[in-house]
Amino acid sequence: MSLLLTNVGSLVTNDPAQGSGGLLGLVQDAAVVVEHGTIAWVGPAAAAPATDERFDAEGRALLPGFVDSHAHLVFAGDRTAEFNARMSGQAYTAGGIRTTVAATRAATDTELDANLARFVGEALRQGTTTIECKSGYGLTVEDEARALRIAAAHTPETTYLGAHVVAPEYADDPAGYVDLVTGEMLDACAPHARWVDVFCENGAFDGDQARAILTAGAKRGLIPRVHANQLSYGPGVQLAVELGAASADHCTHLTDADVAALASGDTVATLLPGAEFSTRAPYPDARRLIDAGATVALSTDCNPGSSFTSSMAFCVAVAVREMGMTPDEAVHAATVGGARALRRTDVGRITVGARADLLLLDAPSHVHLAYRPGVPLTAAVWRAGVREV
Secondary structure (H helix, E strand, C coil): CEEEEEEEEEECCCCCCCCCCCCCCCEEEEEEEEECCEEEEEEEHHHCCCCCEEEECCCCEEEECEEECCECCCCCCCCHHHHHHHHCCCCCCHHHHHHHHHHHHHCCHHHHHHHHHHHHHHHHHCCEEEECEECCCCCCHHHHHHHHHHHHCCCCCEEEEEECCCCHHHCCCHHHHHHHHHCHHHHHHHHHCCEEEEEECCCCECHHHHHHHHHHHHHCCCEEEEEECCCCCCCHHHHHHHCCCCEEEECCCCCHHHHHHHHHCCCEEEECHHHHHHHCCCCCCHHHHHHHCCCEEECCCEECCCECCCCHHHHHHHHHHHCCCCHHHHHHHHHHHHHHHCCCCCCCCCCCCCECCEEEECCCCCCHHHHCCCCCCEEEEEECCEECC
């Protein structure tokens, strides 16, 4: 069956050759035809071809579905007390991850799967049609492998993050834990993952350890991505660019050399404003990265400790208000930027041949995502041409 979505007031294609050009390739008074789960035609509503079915957008804005390229959704437990303490003046450190590790290890597969499904559904209802999911809350061979098996049932974008922090059993032997992560644990996890990640940070893994982990993953066919420069200046960004990582994520503390490296390579700078919002840390300077020519993505970093939000719309609003991004840049980063961070060309855009992942806003323009923060603006969501919301 072919479907015509017509009377679209403002269409975000992310193709500068479309419509009025510019970053988003906006088309006014537009229409889109969907066939077999993909985009078959895009253009002015008056020129739309005949189709089997018709949907009237009633003048509202249509965007590509959000692409969330950084999330930690396989977990159990709750860290409300930690958040409350942090909002009462205590500093954030990476150590809180171990609280979630204990709860996750104690949970059943059924409990973890149900929790993950709940958050994927929550994100979908807010317009996220592609989501990445990391392991990293098991830190044993068995628990990391089961996390990735569970995640793979919900998304093809699964990331091996055995190197989240050093497992508590190896607190006095971090080198031994790196050997485990690059050996037996990698062997068990690689068949269920597309990506390999490492938290390169004080309190987690240093540059040499991170290099060993990413290199070992790459030898097993996993593509590197890096938690880089979140809590302090460090080697994470430079290492990500050197190893050809798909993304360097967080990028909160950057030297001029870090910015230049990101601007000169293919590594996407993925910014996670939910983490700074939830930890009262300084926000990354998106304006500096964009002006230098770096590719920027926005993602939620949804996790129970430092960024417990699944709302990409919230991240768009915060990025505009706090990180120097225009509404156009933030929407671009939350769609095609995330797609580039996942090395995908089939999502994040509304162009012929792309997957028909669509977000209809209950608003006349994408600008309302930042203009009306906190307001539920999702009117409908299609994923691969199927209406899900």
